[in-house]
Amino acid sequence: MHELSLVRTLLAQVGEIVAANGGTALRCVRVQVGPLAGVEPALMASAWQQLSADGGCGDATLEIEEVPLVARCRGCDMTFQPLRFRFRCPECGAAETETISGDGVILQCIVLADIEQGAST
Amino acid sequence: MTRVITVRRDVAAQAKEQAEDFRREMTRRGTLVVNLLSSPGAGKTSLLAATAVHWSDKQQMAVLVGDIATDRDAQRLAPLAPTVQLTTGGACHLDLPLVQRGLEALPTGDLDFLFIENVGNLVCPSSHDLGEHVRVVLLSTTEGDDKPAKYPKAFRTSRAMVISKIDLLPYVPFSIKSASDDALSIQPKLEILPLSALQATGIDRWCHYLVGLRERLPQLCPTR
Numbered sequence: 374m375h376e377l378s379l380v381r382t383l384l385a386q387v388g389e390i391v392a393a394n395g396g397t398a399l400r401c402v403r404v405q406v407g408p409l410a411g412v413e414p415a416l417m418a419s420a421w422q423q424l425s426a427d428g429g430c431g432d433a434t435l436e437i438e439e440v441p442l443v444a445r446c447r448g449c450d451m452t453f454q455p456l457r458f459r460f461r462c463p464e465c466g467a468a469e470t471e472t473i474s475g476d477g478v479i480l481q482c483i484v485l486a487d488i489e490q491g492a493s494t
Numbered sequence: 495m496t497r498v499i500t501v502r503r504d505v506a507a508q509a510k511e512q513a514e515d516f517r518r519e520m521t522r523r524g525t526l527v528v529n530l531l532s533s534p535g536a537g538k539t540s541l542l543a544a545t546a547v548h549w550s551d552k553q554q555m556a557v558l559v560g561d562i563a564t565d566r567d568a569q570r571l572a573p574l575a576p577t578v579q580l581t582t583g584g585a586c587h588l589d590l591p592l593v594q595r596g597l598e599a600l601p602t603g604d605l606d607f608l609f610i611e612n613v614g615n616l617v618c619p620s621s622h623d624l625g626e627h628v629r630v631v632l633l634s635t636t637e638g639d640d641k642p643a644k645y646p647k648a649f650r651t652s653r654a655m656v657i658s659k660i661d662l663l664p665y666v667p668f669s670i671k672s673a674s675d676d677a678l679s680i681q682p683k684l685e686i687l688p689l690s691a692l693q694a695t696g697i698d699r700w701c702h703y704l705v706g707l708r709e710r711l712p713q714l715c716p717t718r
Contacts, residue, residue: 375618375621375622378585379505382505383505386503386505394499397497400496409646409647410621411617411618411647412621457679458650458680459679460650460681460682461679461682468682470682471718472650472718476650476718477504477505478505478506479502479503480501480502480504481500481501481502482498482499482500482501482502483498483501484496485496485497485498486495486496486497487495487496487497
C-alpha cells in the first residue's frame with residue numbers, strides 16, 4: 374500500500390546517483406526485496422511504471438530480486454532462514470535473534486548508458 | 495556500452511538515521527516514545543484513555559493520534575491528556591516529519607511519555623520507524639487469534655503485544671494461548687499484556703510495564 378511513496382524515495386536517490394555520475398541515461402535500477410520488507414513486488418513494479426518517467430528516469434527498467442529472510446542468533450551466532458517467520462534459533466533455541474537481511478528494500482546498483490571507451494559493463 | 499554503479503544501500507537508510515536522531519533527542523529529554531499499531535477498531539484510543547485515567551497526574555503523557563480523516567480520536571482524548579490529531583489525508587501510515595510537526599504543536603513542558611497512535615493498519619505502519627523507543631501492537635479478541643501469523647512484520651518489530659477487549663472472551667472464538675504462541679514464534683521476546691480498557695482490567699500491569707521501560711530509556715532501541 375505504501376509502494377508509491379517507496380518508489381518516490383527510490384527515484385530521488387537514483388536521481389542523485391545519476392547526477393553524481395555524469396548524468397548519462399539511466400537504463401536499469403536493481404533492487405533486492407525480502408519477505409519482511411513490507412513490500413509487494415508487483416505493486417512496486419506498478420508504482421515504478423506510474424512514476425519513473427515523471428521522476429526523471431525515462432524508460433529505465435526496475436529489476437526486483439526477491440531475497441530470503443536471514444536471521445542471526447545472539448546466543449550461538451548461527452545464521453538461519455526463519456521458516457514461516459519462526460525466529461527462535463533452530464540450533465540452541467535462544468529467543469535473542471536478529472534479522473540481518475530480508476526486512477528491507479536494498480538499492481543494489483544502477484546501470485547507466487555510457488559512451489566512454491573502456492567503461493566496464 | 496553500459497556502466498554499473500554499485501550502491502548496496504537500504505532505500506530507507508536516510509529515514510532510519512533521522513528516526514535515530516529523533517529517538518536520541520527524546521531520550522535526552524527523558525520522554526519514552528511509544529508507537530501503537532493495530533487494525534482499525536482494536537482499541538488504541540480506548541487504551542490511551544484508560545492509561546491517562548489510571549495515571550491521572552502521576553505521569554505526564556501526551557498523544558499524537560493519526561487517522562486518514564477526522565479528529566474524532568483527538569476529541570475523545572483531549573479532555574484526558576494533551577493531544578494533537580495528525581491527519582494523513584489518505585496515506586496509510588504516519589511518517590517522522592508528521593510526528594515532528596505534531597510534537598511541536600503540543601504544549602511545551604516535560605513529558606514522561608509520548609504516545610503515537612498510528613493509522614489503523616497492520617501492514618504499512620510496521621515498515622516505518624517513527625523514532626519510537628517501543629513499538630506496541632494491539633490485537634483485539636474480536637479480530638481473531640490468527641493475525642500474528644498473517645501480519646508477521648507488525649509482531650516481529652514490536653516489543654509488546656496488547657491483547658485488548660478480553661472482557662469479550664466469553665463471546666468470541668479467541669484463544670489467548672494460540673495468539674500468544676504464534677506471536678512468540680515470530681518475536682520470542684514479546685511481552686504479552688491481556689487487558690480490557692473498558693473494564694480497566696490489566697491497565698495496572700500495562701502502566702507498570704511502561705514505567706519500567708522508561709527507567710531504562712537509554713538502553714532501548716528498535717526491535718528488528
